[in-house]
Amino acid sequence: MSENNLLSPNSAPHSDVEAIKRRTNYLRGSLAETLEDVITGSIPEDDNRLMKFHGSYMQDDRDLRNERNKQKLEPAYQFMLRVRAAGGVITSDQWLMMDRVAQKYANGTIRLTTRQSFQLHGVIKWNLKTTIAEVNDAMLSTLAACGDVNRNVMCNPNPYQSEIHTEVYEWARRVSDHLDPRTRAYHEIWLDGEKVVDSQDNAVEQEPIYGPVYLPRKFKIGMAVPPSNDVDVFSQDLGFIAIIEEGRLKGFNISVGGGMGMTHGDPETYPQISQVIGFCLPEQIVDVAEKTVMIQRDYGDRSVRKHARFKYTIDDRGIDWFINELHDRLGWKLEEARAYHFDHNGDRYGWVKGSNGKWHFTLFVENGRIKDTDSYPLMTGLREIAKVHSGDFRLTANQNLIIGNVSSQKKKKIEELIKEHGLSDGLYHSALRRNSMACVSFPTCGMAMAESERYLPTLLDKIEPMLEEVGLREEEIVIRMTGCPNGCARPMLAEIAFIGKAPGKYNMYLGGGFAGNRLNKLYKENIGEAEILKSLEPIVTQYAKERWEGEHFGDFVIRAGYVKEVRSGQDFHS
Secondary structure, three states: OOHHHOOOOOOOOOOHHHHHHHHOOOOOOOHHHHHOOOOOOOOOHHHHHHHHHHOEEEEEOOOOHHHHHHOOOOOOEEEEEEEEOHHHEEEHHHHHHHHHHHHHHOOOOEEEOOOOOEEEEEEOHHHHHHHHHHHHHOOOEOOOOOOOOEOOOEEOOOOOOHHHHHHHHHHHHHHHHHOOOOOOHHHHHHOOOOOOEOOOOOEOOOOOOOOOOOOOOOEOEEEEEOOEOOOOHHHOOEEEEEEEEOOEEEEEEEEEOOEOOOOOOOOOOOOEOOEEEEEEOHHHHHHHHHHHHHHHHHHOOOOOHHHOOHHHHHHHHOHHHHHHHHHHHHOOOOEOOOOOOOOEOOOOOEEEEOOOOOEEEEEOOHHHEEOEOOOOEHHHHHHHHHHHOOOEEEEOOOOOEEEEEEOHHHHHHHHHHHHHOOOOOOOOOOHHHHOEEEOOOOOOOOOOOOOOOOOHHHHHHHHHHHHHHOOOOOOOOOEEEEOOOOOOOOHHHOOEEEEEEEOOEEEEEEOOOOOOOOOOEEEEEEEOHHHHHHHHHHHHHHHHHHOOOOOOHHHHHHHOOOOOOOOOHHHOOO
16 A cells, blocks of 8 residues: 555544644654744644654643742643663663763653653753753664554563573564654754755655554554563553473464553443464564554554554454454464463562573562662662673563673672662562552643552552451552553553542552453442542452462452453443
8 A cells, every 4th residue: 555545444534633644744843943942841732742753742740730820930841751672671871871861851760661661751842852862872762652653662571581582572673673663854853864855855755664644543562471471462452472382482472452541431442452363483573563553554543543543443343354454464374373371460579590591680660760769779779780780671561670681790799789779679568569550640641630650659558558467468469550541551451450530539440360361340430548448458358368279369359249350342341
């Protein structure tokens, strides 16, 4: 299909965002001119839409919004900048670069995301270009970290299967590189690259995969290595499940159609878990990824953005339609899916020796926030480790950090620095806290309806005594919180989840699968802390007394009748 005929086959009118994308001339728009405007710290809405493709969202400090309004000042505009690292693997030099730009241009903290990326908060408009240039100088990028394109490709860090991880990570990197936008706009605007033009001074450009209007919505890919489903592969638009036989990577099972986002009160929007459709060899996955993205490019809903994710394309047309379309474009057929098993979706904390003889230390980072406090110099400690560490750092899908590939010679020094700065492997926390995640939410996220990152630790302080009293402190239970239903911390897969509805009010969900293989179900709507605790206590008490051997909390609440099992996204609201 030609670039000029890439809009969806349906005849419905296209959304305003589609028109904006077409006007931007392959992601250029008026960004270059906007950045020169010193009158305001904000940017026009069209350019704000465009900024996402370049890895940034304009935000404002909502804690200051009312006060600044009273003073007749414009909001405290700032930008969140997201930095991609395929599979979450970076070098020590790259870590030190992130530390430096966070201190110099952002709010002095680094946020590890649930997609194994970095986020910097509080970057002002005047510092955006310099910050992005320094990121690129360190061989990282913000391009396509947001926007209607393929996002950061996730990959299981699996330090205890080092050779397998290395092989899977390499395929994740290849898929990521192949699906990068080809436009030179990013280099022109942020890196002072030369613009290539034709005789009419129009940009000479071609996007062989995306076309001039890119995708209808964002697209997410993850690669899991059983038995760990830490990337929550069934939440991805496209998932690759590594099939390991006799210690060797044989290929990947392919899953399609996952996605977490929804809208409160709109039953036409829902989370969905993906379906496994077949198996392919390692060398075939780039082709599978490209053709899958192109199918979504051509058939995704471009008229209603809430209905534009890949999960709706598949649900509307059917999985058999998609498989046939994929086979037609590939020119070959997938094999039958092969056997696999997931038993958890969390991280292994502390020191682990990989099969390559190197050591790996998984650090617990509550809600992914790297910062120093008076009692916990986390950021300083990691900076000092990066100065001497010759291995890598790995961002996990659970917002934690692995100090990876530590040689036996360097292990003692790293251990000394860990001890000196009191860095935590999380073992003195409850198992519930170690299995918790929260999105950023207030004060910077424009979609936030309720607190998340700043509130979940406080709520856990009040839930933990309840668990200790009935002997469940070390029981692994997955708990997640988000400030809105966009799903950034993948709460719809948690055994216990809270999704914000209004300040101090949350919808409470129960019954997700411990291994990330089942959606949860609404249990109580629009409740505050007192009712959350009152609701949880009898359930936790009954679970402690009546659970079967090895029975996870999410399975128990279904068996005990607190919620019904959700078998597909369409059942989520019923």
